[in-house]
Amino acid sequence: MATTTAAVGLVDVTKRFPGVLAVDRVTLDFAAGEVHALLGENGAGKSTIVAMLSGLQQPDGGSLSLAGDKVRLGSPTESLRAGISTVFQHDMLVPTLSVFENLILGEPWWRHPDRAGVEARLADLSRDFGLDVPLDANAIGLSLGERQQIEIARALLRDSRVLILDEPTSMLTPQGVEELGARMRALAARGLAVIFITHKLGEAYRFGDRISVMKQGRLAGSIAPEVLRQKDEASAIDEMVHLMFGADDRAAAPKVRGATPDGPVRLAASRLCVNEASDAIAVSDVSFEVRAGEVFGVAGIDGNGQKQLAEVLAGQRQASSGTVMLHDRDVTNESVGRRRALGLRYLTDDRLAEGSVGSFPVADNTVLKEIGAAPFFTGGFERRQTIAEHARQLIARFQVRTPSETTPIGRLSGGNIQKVLLGRELSGDAGVVIFNKPTYGLDLQNIAASRERIAAIAAEGIAVLLISTDLDELIELCSRIAVLDRGQIAGIVDNDPAAHAAMRQTIGRLMVGERLVDEAA
């Protein structure tokens, strides 16, 4: 610590939000020339630290430091001026502007765009860091990996001394993650302080010079470079787990369940196609079968048609050709309500914007898909007592933490909203359940509980279609995993617990364009 200079740091920083102590007296230095991995669960305080360093929020107590001096970063402008650039988890490019326009965004409005200057500097950067920046492309058409490169280029064009990457690997392919890792190392070698936010232990070990672990707003501990260098991956991860959970919690490690059951086919798609407006991903020629008691996985990089596939199966989207069969019944042209009545349930990935109505009480949200149906409604009128009773039972059964069933659901945490939605989908006679990213954004406890529940549902004989971007989750739960790439099934892989490494490799390659040719055989 004494040999390196801290480019930026936190000194005894505290940050409160109503009812939450997000960051609790954290002191932390980020040194130039280092990749500093900041590790922690959701809600551990990592994002709040990012927000404070990038000027979006100000500490309630303590202070920030810049090259050893106390500094106030009151706005993103001040943060940028201090040489700190941030690549946020959700990209901060304007979709309707070109890449070039995005790169110069933030310059004074009266100035004439300096195209030649940007081109000249980019040429150097592209060579040194392997960045590919198509200046005239529209941001909207780029992949997540490309957008991330543009944001890194933007930071470099600004001569930043500190680069913060907030969960940069969450949407990348395994190969993309490796490329990013190499790039971070190159940037640190050039003398930048790279702050790498992640919740994946392996990545923290492979790319980080130094690792700090956050736990419930506090700094749980750090692993210094000289210590880290002497550890192998397994023992480093052991230490990180120890810091994160206080004990060697082996529950976090994957345990494999999926065996292939031979029950009857409950859900089948055959040559399913969805046409989309010009630039959106379409689903084309998708066929698969899900049997009773089976968890069938769909892997893929986010945005490769998962949502469209889920919606066309649930009836929210019209198929342009092909069929959807539910219990040997052609439901291709049936409505959402009809499919639900036949036992098809769909748990959306978008809990807030699609799954729930934030301003409505929890109780109303539990019957949102049963409006007008007995026993909650008679003669078109609400039966408030019945609905409230139903909601209370659901709250108890799924351990939803809420003051009462009359609380607006928007006030609950993500995990608790997810439990309400899960309860809603599983009430009544469910025969087939589609899960779209069911554990995304939840904390570890809730993730574990949700996975238990999915396994339990399958064990009861329900057919489960599990769409996820988390490969560990799919490997833990599924018997077979289909890989979706640009709306097509690139291949279906049998989950083989004995050959994990090879299977990951295969799935990763399928995600980025390779095809399993003889899968049909």
Added chain:
Amino acid sequence: MEGLLTAVFMSSLLTGAIVAGVPLLLAGLGEQMSEKAGVLNIGIEGMMIFGAYVAFYTAWSSESLWLGFVGGIAGGMVVAALMALLCVRLGLNQIVIGIALTLGAEGLTALLHHFQFSRTYPRLPAPERLDVPGLSDIPVVGASLFSRHPVVYIALLMVFVLAFAYRRTNLGLTLRAAGEKPAALDVAGGSVVGLRVAAVLFTGAMAGLGGAYLANVAAGIFIPYMTGGAGFIGIVLAMLARGRPIWVLIGALIFGAALSLTTALQVAGSNIPTDVIQMLPFAAVMVVLVIYGRRAQLPAALGFSYERGAR
């Protein structure tokens, strides 16, 4: 005889298109900037009528038409400043406040007019015209196009000034970022609130100038509610122009022609009731919306206030 009739008809139609079109053009250009920046400025009608009243009052009391225009711009900006404070700084609902400002400015100007001028109804002297040398003598179109009040030329000039600024400086992309994804502009070091406040104030200035033109040049008198929806047409023009000032100009001229068709037809001896003619521009907008509805793209964050960290 017939030829003369046609020439007179054409000339009065062209004149009308410009006289009626200039306030729409100014309102449309102003609104366009607000909309680009993500503010749906429904209060523009109020900015126009307030600008019209202040312009008339200033011109009448100072006996200077030019001071009147300055007053009009200031009047429009006062209402705009209120809008900017309430909607951009405090983030109040843009539609509710827009309606409130329009109603309030209409009521207030009618009230002030009642107590100030209702007994005298003073009229301003006819405004001077600026003849473009050589061109104003062209038969039929000459007097209509090239012998107009200077404000007309200023309005036309604004089309090209804005088109240049949007294309050749960072203004266009900065505005688009504020309207499309304000958070991106914020983290890139731009000021979303500052830009939006400036855009709303600009809208107020343009709307006020448009109102001043209506009262001081086109009518020579202030009449309560005299804007008659010109601001709302400006909103529609801005919506349909998809960010291009030149399309606001084209739309404003078409609307101006339709609005002045009544007079032109009367000159030509036809007798179609004014109500039917007055429907034409609005009917035209609806037809355009029905045909191009899906393509009238609006910025994604239009109508939503920006609060740092809220999303």
Added chain:
Amino acid sequence: MSLVEAADGAVKAPQDRPSAAWRSSLLTTLGPIAAAFIASGLVLLAVGENPITYYSYVFGRGLFSSLGLEQTLTRMAPLLFLAAGLIVAFRAGIWNLGVDGQFLLGAVAAAALAPVLVGTMAPWLVLLLGFLLAGVVAAVWSMVPALLRAYQGVNEIITTLMMTFLGVSLANALVKLVFLDPETTVPQTRTLPVADRLPRLVDTTISSGLLWALAAVLLTHVVMTRTAFGLRLRTVGANPYAAAHAGLPVGLLTVVVFAISAGFAGLAGASEILGVNGNVRSDWNPAYGLTVIPLVFLARFHGVGSIVLIFFYSALLIGSESAARRLGVPQDFNLVLVSALLIFLALAEWFDHRRKTKGR
């Protein structure tokens, strides 16, 4: 922005105690009203009128004289019908700013039909058909913005405003060209004889349209808050994506909302013609629509609250009509008052929200 902690922060906020909630909503209702009267009073002072004299005259006239009170109650009918339509629209998340056009076309439809039918059937049937036609015409008129919004995603604020300009002109053109009463020199429609209009309430001059209008608001309130249909509409309004996810036909429901909302505006026009005026004169446009919006907002879309506020606003209208003649303050002043009301209401909600989020 990945401010997960920030979002989660709202979770543990303690629940509002009912009494505190009541007090805060009372404060955010009465506060803006008081502020609006004071601010508008300052405007009166500025033009040289005594606000206290003006206000006491207006309310004395509208509330405390028997004739004035009867006029106030009669005037409530169209305003209440409009409020019913706005409650449906706003609760379903639709900005129907075209009620003035819908109102006038409904009025013209009723005025065109009813006088012609007099004598051919029972008087109550004439009135019923008049109301029905008015509602249908207004609903049909709203279909252009409705379909554009439901299936093309075109912002209804702009289209309904446009349709209001169009509707006002169309109504005028219809009066002057199509339904003109040939027997008078004044350009107006045929007149429904006083005997055939809506009956008066016992021993008063109050039109019984008031009762129907009250029923309309109360019915609307119950439907929107207690029934499956109302919950469907509210779901579409609060979160159309969640509605589509739950299998609701969002487009169709949007169209239905427009039809109901505009239909009520049409009934409002009919109640004014069949209950009070008897005909439509050319260039008649009371422009109630935009001024009812603030009242419905102030009542937070609540039926009973709207009724109370409309009662007072109605008194204000009646009083100010008289004041325009007696005190020389034009009715345009009402617009200033309503505008101030809207602005202070929005400000009060902002302060309230800030207090709630900061205080914890």
